[in-house]
Amino acid sequence: MNPNTNTMHSPDACTACTICVTHCPVAMATRKFRGPKLTGPAYERFRMLGFRDETSLEYCSNCKNCDISCPSGVSVATFNMLARAVYCREHKPPLCDWVLAHSGDIGKLCAHLPGRLLNACMDNPLSRLVMHAFGIEKRAPLPRFAPLAERRAFVKKGRTRIGRKTVAFFPDCFTRHYDPATGLDAIRLLEKAGYTVVVPNAFECCGLPLVAGGYADDARRKARMNSKELAFWSGQGVPVLTVCPGCALMLQYEYRNLFSEEETLGNHAGHVIDICVFVADLIRAGTLDLSGARSGVAKLAYHAPCHARVQGAGRAGLDLLSMLPGMECTDMDSGCCGIAGSYGFKRNTYAIGMRVGEALFTAIREHCAPLAASECGTCRVQIRHGSGIGVLHPISVVLSSLK
Ligand code: SF4
Ligand code: SF4
Numbered sequence: 256m257n258p259n260t261n262t263m264h265s266p267d268a269c270t271a272c273t274i275c276v277t278h279c280p281v282a283m284a285t286r287k288f289r290g291p292k293l294t295g296p297a298y299e300r301f302r303m304l305g306f307r308d309e310t311s312l313e314y315c316s317n318c319k320n321c322d323i324s325c326p327s328g329v330s331v332a333t334f335n336m337l338a339r340a341v342y343c344r345e346h347k348p349p350l351c352d353w354v355l356a357h358s359g360d361i362g363k364l365c366a367h368l369p370g371r372l373l374n375a376c377m378d379n380p381l382s383r384l385v386m387h388a389f390g391i392e393k394r395a396p397l398p399r400f401a402p403l404a405e406r407r408a409f410v411k412k413g414r415t416r417i418g419r420k421t422v423a424f425f426p427d428c429f430t431r432h433y434d435p436a437t438g439l440d441a442i443r444l445l446e447k448a449g450y451t452v453v454v455p456n457a458f459e460c461c462g463l464p465l466v467a468g469g470y471a472d473d474a475r476r477k478a479r480m481n482s483k484e485l486a487f488w489s490g491q492g493v494p495v496l497t498v499c500p501g502c503a504l505m506l507q508y509e510y511r512n513l514f515s516e517e518e519t520l521g522n523h524a525g526h527v528i529d530i531c532v533f534v535a536d537l538i539r540a541g542t543l544d545l546s547g548a549r550s551g552v553a554k555l556a557y558h559a560p561c562h563a564r565v566q567g568a569g570r571a572g573l574d575l576l577s578m579l580p581g582m583e584c585t586d587m588d589s590g591c592c593g594i595a596g597s598y599g600f601k602r603n604t605y606a607i608g609m610r611v612g613e614a615l616f617t618a619i620r621e622h623c624a625p626l627a628a629s630e631c632g633t634c635r636v637q638i639r640h641g642s643g644i645g646v647l648h649p650i651s652v653v654l655s656s657l658k
Contacts, residue, residue: 266303268329269296275331278324280591281316284610288314291321294338295331302338312339314604316595316611317467319504319565333512336466343469351390355597356468359460362400362432366410370400392605396640398433398632409435410454412442418451423488425506425527427499428460429632437632440651441498441530447657448534448543453493457484461505466513467596478510478520485523496530498648500563500630501596503529508566529563531571531630531649538578548579550656554624555584557649558615558638560631561591572630572649579656585622589615592629594637609641616641628652 275291276282282290289311298310312335321331354361365373376382378399387393400406409431412424422445430438442452459481462474485506488495497503511521537543559570576584592612593599599608619627619642627646629635635646647655 266296266299266329266334268327269325270327271297272326275321275325275329278320280318280320280593280611281314281607284593285314285607287311287607291315291331291335295321295334296329299334299338302341307342307345312342314607315339316591316593316598316604316608317463318561318591318595318598320561320591323561323565330512333509337471337513339469340466340471344472348469349390351386351601352468353470354389355391355600356465356470357473358464358597359428359432362428365400365432366406368403370402370406373400387602390602391600392602395600395605396636397600398429398636401433401435405435405439406432409438409442410456412439412452412454416451417453417491417493420449421451421453421491421493422533423493423495424452424454425458425461425495425497425499425502426454426456427497427502427632428464430498434632437498437648437651440648440654441496444534444543444650444654444657445496447654448537455484455488461499461502463501463505463509464596466505466509467598471513475514475517478505478514479517481506482510482520482523485526489523489526494533495527496533497527498530498630498650499632500529500560500566503527504562504566529568529571529630531575532568534650534653535571535575535578538575545578545580545653545657548653548656550579550582550652552624552626552652553581553583554622555582555652556619556622556624556627556644557584557586558592558619558627558629558634558646559586559588560629560634561595563630572628576628576649576652579653582656584628585624587615587618587622587627589618591615592634592637592641594633596633599633599637608637612637612641619644626652 279291281288294310315335319332383393445452459477462477465474506527507524557573593608598604627644628649638646
């Protein structure tokens with residue numbers, strides 16, 4: 256990740272080498288997208304002069320592979336997202352963009368409704384046809400709401416009192432509404448290491464879906480609320496752990512990059528830790544003992560989410576899984592899965608997302624492992640959809656090996 260915000264916010268840092276173009280999975284998958292060099296720094300110069308034409312920006316998935324590859328440290332995706340925000344202030348985005356961008360808020364509104372009822376309403380042939388008409392692809396693997404009991408069990412952990420060895424768990428929207436089982440696995444694993452885990456309800460959606468949908472002002476409001484909550488936990492000396500790489504990216508880097516005029520938003524970014532990094536450190540320190548671990552599978556296919564790779568901290572999930580005795584875990588190293596948050600759910604980008612993910616799906620199928628692992632919830636949904644293979648968060652694999 257480029258920490259040099261001055262370089263990042265100047266299109267003149269771009270040397271037009273086109274390396275980002277060869278690393279952009281969307282530019283490779285469709286000719287509808289003009290590619291990162293043009294939509295990012297090149298058109299930025301025109302935007303600075305007041306030109307506001309849409310330059311195929313809607314096709315940028317915000318996967319950030321351009322940022323990963325740029326040798327000059329240009330944050331192309333940030334240019335694109337800020338330009339999309341300006342465009343969307345002047346041109347109202349379609350309803351489906353609003354729904355997908357605000358899925359965290361919608362999930363909170365549905366917090367007390369049974370998962371079975373919500374899924375029956377959302378995932379039947381008629382509602383899928385209606386949603387398709389509004390822009391949400393009918394073949395897309397929309398995540399299903401988890402049973403109410405699981406969602407409640409996860410949130411209930413928030414009532415735990417702060418103890419001596421306490422960590423706070425950032426309740427990302429995917430875990431909170433669709434996959435509390437992964438959150439509960441993480442909590443049980445941390446408790447095995449002697450930690451008290453708090454799930455603070457005051458944390459809001461990290462804002463990443465809002466940024467990708469063009470709702471940067473709504474994302475900024477979330478950033479302010481989350482930064483206030485982060486400051487509280489930082490003041491208590493309690494680290495904030497994330498299981499979702501996209502949320503970690505927002506909390507640690509993007510608040511500062513996207514909302515650079517509000518300097519305080521990035522003040523406590525260093526207090527956020529990826530849970531795989533945290534648990535791997537516990538194992539190295541001998542606080543968590545894996546010597547008796549027996550995993551149900553001996554072979555795993557690992558996918559490193561783009562939003563984890565852009566943070567430049569290596570492959571935390573792979574490092575953690577490699578610590579399991581007898582586990583053969585292979586990095587598929589096949590690029591983006593194509594989902595990019597909600598990009599793969601939209602009618603106009605679903606097919607592009609599936610083309611982007613094809614190399615990864617093929618690699619996973621050909622690897623013939625019974626199970627795959629990845630930190631990102633929507634990557635897991637997309638991999639299951641594209642390859643037919645089951646996928647877990649690395650934390651769930653580690654916990655299951657200790658049972
Ligand atoms: S890789 Fe960086 S320097 Fe090269 S064209 Fe892309 S943005 Fe410009
Ligand atoms: S964020 Fe992804 S899709 Fe958008 S320009 Fe960069 S590499 Fe391409």
